[in-house]
Amino acid sequence: MTQIADIIAAIAEEMRIAAERGTVASYIPPLARVDLGRFGMAVIDADGHCHIVGDADEPFSIQSVSKVFSFSMALNAMGEEIWARVRQEPSGSPFNSIVQLESEFGIPRNPFINAGAIVVDDILVARYGKDGAQKRLLDFLRSLVSAPDAIQMDRDVARQEKETGFRNIALANYMRTFGNIRNPVEDTLDFYFHQCALTMSCRQLAEVGTYLMMEGRNPRTKEQVVTPRHAQTVLALMMMCGHYDGSGAFAIRVGLPGKSGVGGGILAVAPGIASIAVWSPGLNAQGNSLLGTRALERLVQQTGWSVFRPSY
Numbered sequence: 509m510t511q512i513a514d515i516i517a518a519i520a521e522e523m524r525i526a527a528e529r530g531t532v533a534s535y536i537p538p539l540a541r542v543d544l545g546r547f548g549m550a551v552i553d554a555d556g557h558c559h560i561v562g563d564a565d566e567p568f569s570i571q572s573v574s575k576v577f578s579f580s581m582a583l584n585a586m587g588e589e590i591w592a593r594v595r596q597e598p599s600g601s602p603f604n605s606i607v608q609l610e611s612e613f614g615i616p617r618n619p620f621i622n623a624g625a626i627v628v629d630d631i632l633v634a635r636y637g638k639d640g641a642q643k644r645l646l647d648f649l650r651s652l653v654s655a656p657d658a659i660q661m662d663r664d665v666a667r668q669e670k671e672t673g674f675r676n677i678a679l680a681n682y683m684r685t686f687g688n689i690r691n692p693v694e695d696t697l698d699f700y701f702h703q704c705a706l707t708m709s710c711r712q713l714a715e716v717g718t719y720l721m722m723e724g725r726n727p728r729t730k731e732q733v734v735t736p737r738h739a740q741t742v743l744a745l746m747m748m749c750g751h752y753d754g755s756g757a758f759a760i761r762v763g764l765p766g767k768s769g770v771g772g773g774i775l776a777v778a779p780g781i782a783s784i785a786v787w788s789p790g791l792n793a794q795g796n797s798l799l800g801t802r803a804l805e806r807l808v809q810q811t812g813w814s815v816f817r818p819s820y
């Protein structure tokens with residue numbers, strides 16, 4: 509097999525010259541002004557070797573990729589009881605859709621659509637308090653990376669998320685009417701907007717993802733961050749729901765559990781083999797990184813890492 513470094517160098521070159529790059533998210537200026545030409549990728553293998561290419565050390569807004577980490581924390585806090593508050597099924601709907609909530613009594617389909625992530629945050633705010641939840645999430649992420657201070661919450665992005673977040677505010681209030689938001693809506697949303705505003709680079713995102721590659725263990729400290737069973741649960745949900753109404757296409761094209769964000773980042777995990785982060789800010793129609801998806805597709809074609817291959 510060609511070395512990973514050579515494979516990702518060739519992928520970065522293909523992405524550098526790609527003409528069609530998607531569209532950057534435009535709902536807040538900090539996302540709208542990101543250069544469409546950016547592309548970065550980081551791959552960390554099971555031995556801890558990190559290969560990077562392009563803008564892999566450039567911080568970006570991880571947005572909904574953060575839902576993986578808040579959900580991991582909520583599983584730790586609540587265990588299987590969490591399924592009374594959020595379900596474990598794909599939605600087939602856009603990330604910010606409200607339609608299913610009415611017929612399904614305010615219980616979101618899964619923790620990775622906005623409604624589900626807001627419920628997850630409500631659980632964490634009830635357990636740790638509004639500021640405590642933020643601090644714990646930051647501690648969780650920083651414990652997994654080599655340069656902890658590089659992971660930040662961008663307060664300006666959080667403020668703008670709040671100022672423009674009418675759909676998320678509606679989702680939270682609507683679920684409150686079913687009793688599925690238990691804290692003051694503002695407190696839960698404050699945490700949600702701050703977690704969307706987390707900033708890190710591909711290198712750090714791939715480092716954070718290593719616990720999912722290693723059956724829930726932090727390879728740096730050997731600490732069990734989540735149980736092996738919960739790591740499997742998170743990965744299964746990433747495969748089924750990590751790309752919203754684009755999840756089926758992502759599973760077929762890439763064949764790895766993955767989670768996207770509107771900042772153009774994707775975290776993908778080849779269990780036992782690699783933690784991969786890619787960033788390209790241009791999005792496709794479902795709000796997932798256009799070139800990020802293509803880059804992962806190329807990587808899997810050349811490494812054979814799809815979990816659906818018999819040899820995996």
Ligand SMILES: NC(=O)CC[C@H](N)C(=O)O
Nearest residue numbers: 571572603704769770771
């Ligand atoms: N898909 C996403 O990354 C969505 C995150 C965005 N901040 C929102 O709440 O709508």
